[in-house]
Amino acid sequence: MTSQPPAKQFTANVQRSATDVFGPIQREFNRLFDQLGSGWTAFTELDLIPRLDMRETEDAIEVTMELPGISEQDVKIAIEDDVLTISGEKKSESESKKGDVRVSERTYGAFSRSISLPRGVDAEKIKASMAKGVLTITAPRDGAAAAKTIPIVAAK
Structure with missing residues (x-):
C-alpha cells in the first residue's frame, strides 16, 4: 500500500513551485510597467x-x-x-532654461x-x-x- 501525503503539504508544494516558476516572469512584468510608466514621453516622438x-x-x-x-x-x-x-x-x-528638471511633451x-x-x-x-x-x-x-x-x- 502506498501512503499519500496530507493535502496541506501537497498544496504548499504546488504554491511554492508556482512561485518559483512564475516569480521571475512577474518581476519582469513589474519592471516593464515601471519603465513604461516613466517613459510615456517616448510615445510623443511618433x-x-x-x-x-x-x-x-x-x-x-x-x-x-x-x-x-x-x-x-x-x-x-x-x-x-x-x-x-x-x-x-x-x-x-530652442529654449535654454537652467534647472535639473524639465518636461517636454x-x-x-x-x-x-x-x-x-x-x-x-x-x-x-x-x-x-x-x-x-x-x-x-x-x-x-x-x-x-x-x-x-x-x-x-x-x-x-
Whole structure:
C-alpha cells in the first residue's frame, strides 16, 4: 500500500513551485510597467499626424486641418491625379532654461496627409487659407461630374 501525503503539504508544494516558476516572469512584468510608466514621453516622438475634417457641399469640398504652432510658410499643398497632399513641418523651438528638471511633451517633426478628392473638382481653382492654427482648403466643383440617374429598361 502506498501512503499519500496530507493535502496541506501537497498544496504548499504546488504554491511554492508556482512561485518559483512564475516569480521571475512577474518581476519582469513589474519592471516593464515601471519603465513604461516613466517613459510615456517616448510615445510623443511618433510621427505628427494633424487631425482633419472633410465636408462636402453642393459647390465644393472643404477640408479643415488643425495645425497649431505651424506657420503658413512651413505648409505645402499639392494636387496630383485627384489626390490632395498636405505636408509640412513643425519646427522645434530652442529654449535654454537652467534647472535639473524639465518636461517636454510637445511634438515636432514632419507630417504628410493625402486625401482622394472626388471627380469633378477643379484643381485650378483650389484655394487655401490659414487662421488661428486651422488650415482651410476649398476645392470647388466644376460641375462636369454631376450625379446622374440612369433609368432601367426591361430586357426583351
